[in-house]
Amino acid sequence: xxxQDIVLDVNGIxxxxxxxxxxxxxxxxxxxxxxxxxxxxxxxxxxxxxxxAVSSLLKGERGAVTKGSIELRGERIENMTxxxxxxxxxVQVMEGRHCFAHLTIEENLLAGAYTxxxxxxxxxxxxxVYNYFPRLKARRTSQAAYTSGGEQQMCxxxxxxxxxxxxxxxxxxxxxxxxxxxxxxxxxVRDLNxxxxxxxxxxxQNTNMALRYADYGYIMESGRIVMDGAADExxxxxxxxxxxxxxYGEERKSYRNFKSxxxxxxWLT
Amino acid sequence: MFYRENGQLxxxxxxxxQIFPIAQDRWAIIGLVLFAIVAVPLLANEYTFSAxxxxxxxxxxxxxxxxxxxxxxxxxxxxxxxxxxxGAYAAxxxxxxxxxxxxxxxxxxxxxxxxxxxxxxxxxSLRVKGLYLAxxxxxxxxxxxxxxxxxxxxxxxxxxxSVMVSELQMFSWRIDTAVEKYLFCLGFxxxxxxxxxxxxxxxxxxxxxxxxxxxxxxxxxxxxxTYAKLSAFAVSSFIIGVAGALWGFVHLGAWEPAAFGLxxxxxxxxxxxxxxxxxxMGSFFGAAFIVILPxxxxxxxxxxxxxxxxxxxxxxxxxxxxxxxxxxxxxFLIVEPHGLAKLWSTGKQKLxxxxxxx
Numbered sequence: 181x182x183x184q185d186i187v188l189d190v191n192g193i194x195x196x197x198x199x200x201x202x203x204x205x206x207x208x209x210x211x212x213x214x215x216x217x218x219x220x221x222x223x224x225x226x227x228x229x230x231x232x233a234v235s236s237l238l239k240g241e242r243g244a245v246t247k248g249s250i251e252l253r254g255e256r257i258e259n260m261t262x263x264x265x266x267x268x269x270x271v272q273v274m275e276g277r278h279c280f281a282h283l284t285i286e287e288n289l290l291a292g293a294y295t296x297x298x299x300x301x302x303x304x305x306x307x308x309v310y311n312y313f314p315r316l317k318a319r320r321t322s323q324a325a326y327t328s329g330g331e332q333q334m335c336x337x338x339x340x341x342x343x344x345x346x347x348x349x350x351x352x353x354x355x356x357x358x359x360x361x362x363x364x365x366x367x368x369v370r371d372l373n374x375x376x377x378x379x380x381x382x383x384x385q386n387t388n389m390a391l392r393y394a395d396y397g398y399i400m401e402s403g404r405i406v407m408d409g410a411a412d413e414x415x416x417x418x419x420x421x422x423x424x425x426x427x428y429g430e431e432r433k434s435y436r437n438f439k440s441x442x443x444x445x446x447w448l449t
Numbered sequence: 450m451f452y453r454e455n456g457q458l459x460x461x462x463x464x465x466x467q468i469f470p471i472a473q474d475r476w477a478i479i480g481l482v483l484f485a486i487v488a489v490p491l492l493a494n495e496y497t498f499s500a501x502x503x504x505x506x507x508x509x510x511x512x513x514x515x516x517x518x519x520x521x522x523x524x525x526x527x528x529x530x531x532x533x534x535x536g537a538y539a540a541x542x543x544x545x546x547x548x549x550x551x552x553x554x555x556x557x558x559x560x561x562x563x564x565x566x567x568x569x570x571x572x573x574s575l576r577v578k579g580l581y582l583a584x585x586x587x588x589x590x591x592x593x594x595x596x597x598x599x600x601x602x603x604x605x606x607x608x609x610x611s612v613m614v615s616e617l618q619m620f621s622w623r624i625d626t627a628v629e630k631y632l633f634c635l636g637f638x639x640x641x642x643x644x645x646x647x648x649x650x651x652x653x654x655x656x657x658x659x660x661x662x663x664x665x666x667x668x669x670x671x672x673x674x675t676y677a678k679l680s681a682f683a684v685s686s687f688i689i690g691v692a693g694a695l696w697g698f699v700h701l702g703a704w705e706p707a708a709f710g711l712x713x714x715x716x717x718x719x720x721x722x723x724x725x726x727x728x729x730m731g732s733f734f735g736a737a738f739i740v741i742l743p744x745x746x747x748x749x750x751x752x753x754x755x756x757x758x759x760x761x762x763x764x765x766x767x768x769x770x771x772x773x774x775x776x777x778x779x780x781f782l783i784v785e786p787h788g789l790a791k792l793w794s795t796g797k798q799k800l801x802x803x804x805x806x807x
Contacts, residue, residue, distance in 0.1 A: 200798045 187213045187347055187379050188234065188270075193248035193258070195229050197241065203229050205403040206248065211347070216373050216380040218394035218411070220387050220424065225400040227383035228275055231349045234381070235272040236262045252347075266295055269346035273339075275355060275383075277332045281325035285316055285335050288324050292339030302342070308376075309338040312368050330361035337365070341372070347379045348372075354386045362386065366393045387424040391415045399424070452800045468646055485635055490628045498627035499700075505740045506634040507695045512720040512732035513638075513645050514688030519718065520726035521649055522681035523661030524574045525582055528567070528589030529689055529717040534709035535593060536563040536690025537697035538603050541612050545605050552619045556637075556694045563690020564683045571682030575675055578664075590711050597706040613703035630699045637695060641688055646729050648684065657681050658727070689717075723778060725790025734789035742777065746770045 188211035195204040204226050211217045219227045232238050233245050236257070250258045252268060265271075280288050289309055293302045310317040313334045319327050324335055333353055340348055350369070354362040370393050372378045384390035391397055397414045399407040407420070414420050452473050459465040469475040493502060515529050540559030544550050566589070573585035597603050604612050617624040617633075624633050648654055656677040659667035668674050697704045716739060724735020747770050754761035761769075785792040 199795055200802075 185212045186210050187253060188381065189251040190230070190234065191249045191251070193230075193233055193250060194246050195226075195233055195238065195243055196246050197243040203243070203403055204233065207400070207403070207405055208248075209398050209405065209408070211379060211381050212396075213379055214373070214377050215395045216369065216382060216393060218390040218397040219381065219383045219400060220385075220390060220397055221400035222385065224402070226403045227400055228351055230400070231272060231351050231381065231383050233258070235265055235270060235349055236260055237272065266343055266345075269344070270349065271340045271343050271345040271347070272349040273336050273351060273353070275351040277329075277336045279324035279332050279335050279339075282323060284321050284323055285327065285331070286320040288335050289316070289338050289342050292342035295343050301344070305342050305344060309341050312341075312371065313338050330357050330365070333357060333361075333365060334368075337368070341378075345378060347381065350380055350382045352383060352385065354384060354389060362389060369393060387420070452797070452803075454801070468643075468650070482639065486632070490631065495627050498631045501741060501744055502631050503627070503634055503700050505736055506631070506638050507692050507700055508717070508720065508740055509733050509736040510634075510638050510641055510695065511689050511692035511717055512724065512736050513641060513729065514685045514692060515717045516721045516724075516726065516729065516732045517645060517649070517657070517688065518681050518685035519721050520728065520731070521654060521661060522657040522678060522685075524571070524678060524681060525579060526586045526685075527583045527711075527714045527718065528570050528586040530709045530711060530713035531570075531589040531593035532563045532567050532686045532689040533693025533696060533713060534597055534706060535566045536560055536693030537704065537709065538597055538612070539563065539690070540694035540698065541614065542603065542605065544614065552617055552698075556691055556698065559694035560687040560691040563693065564687045567682045567686020567689070568679050571679050574678050574682065590714055594706055594710065611703055611705040612697075614698045617698060624699070634695055634699055637691065641691070642729060645688065649729065653677075653680060661727070719778075723781060723788055725788025728788070728790035730793065731788050731790030734793065738781075738789065743770055743774055746773055
């Protein structure tokens, strides 16, 4: 992986909320261009905070990056505003969707095109989003608040795509969605990645699903990255299998042996 | 280093649930109260009492009431001035109309009538929220302005429209001097602050906060929204009413409805916002900020002007005072949007770990 290929380089960042609560304790990760990188871990591991640090959304949560650096194609971005980042092609899809409730689906998407000036480009983008998400086209005139959770998630992703991004930060796209819809959303992510060459940084709890669609994965625990590797490697790693995928060795282990067999999280010493 | 709770082990729930579980806090507060009762009367002069300390105490008390409603229950109210007026006029009427009415009972009856009025004007809160509620409670303000100006019965048919309370006497204690008035108000403030603090730590306080944070979720877990909102209005207006009665009786002595106008409502709301919503401590900080800072500014500005060697006219000083005061409000809110109380608690949090950063 040569240096030019790295779109996003997060280097040992520390994030403190409210001047007192230390949340990230030195997180480093790199996102190569045109890949899907997954950020995995349980609740409170710091996935969302990492994404927020990248997209400069910490201020609203009274947080700040106090150490380390974040570089986008060699340019320091940790002190930029979110709108600067959108101009540079980095856009976040927030956890919990946050569609504009009183706008219709189409108005939501057009609102996403705020940074685009060229009308032709906007309508081309809109067409593109409708191509990827045919469901949205069917619901284009209904108010976002009255669409289903899956459609709202699609709307949020579609809205992000309207900015013509090069990097999309995707936070928990599977939250509260039926497994089939999750599959559908991830398929579209893979499609976008392959056809539009959009780079994805994906924060997920659903380790199994994320590792199936990602190229590379980082596993976080209590504000640190504890493990990283190519998605296949991680999927076959015994520790990951047990702690995150819920598989115990070759065959199902009987619960009688469960305790004596239980691995320690060795990295937590 | 000196502010650590290390080694302060609690062996009973009672010890763990006291108001100030950290010994340093407890001693600091006890020390502060003792200072206010014993040392301040020895140190301060007449002017300090009547112009600074007494208004500060009474406005703190009123802000305490507003904070329960706005900060803890999340119901924005612009009627605080009206509730103060109701408290003052009701206390006045009970004192004048009933022979041998003790002062204490008259003040509390002011609180009682304010409660009734407050609950009545709290009824819109069952349906409207946020800024709309603020506008709805504004009605209380206009109604009180009108009623106390136009209905002669409320002012005991006073020809000038203003009412007067000449002498204050509680049991055999005649409250004459500024020091006595100060101690009288301080007593009220301490009692109500302890009551309020305990109230917001109890089940009903948690109900209020649940309604504030998400009323739908509160309803879903079985909290009676009607009861929670109206009880917040009741408790809050009671305290505001007593504060209003004190404002009239002790601070002003003689007053007209203008003393409890819309300005007063705004002032109380600003005290709560600057001090910190949802914090008993914040009411004191806010009141100190609003009451004491302008006076400090007007005292220090001429001295400061002399220091640099130019004569400032009094008009220029009063202009500068307003500008600096406004700038300070903005500056404090930018530094800490959640009010001075939050600044205080962040400071304490840091002090606990000091000299280590995390």
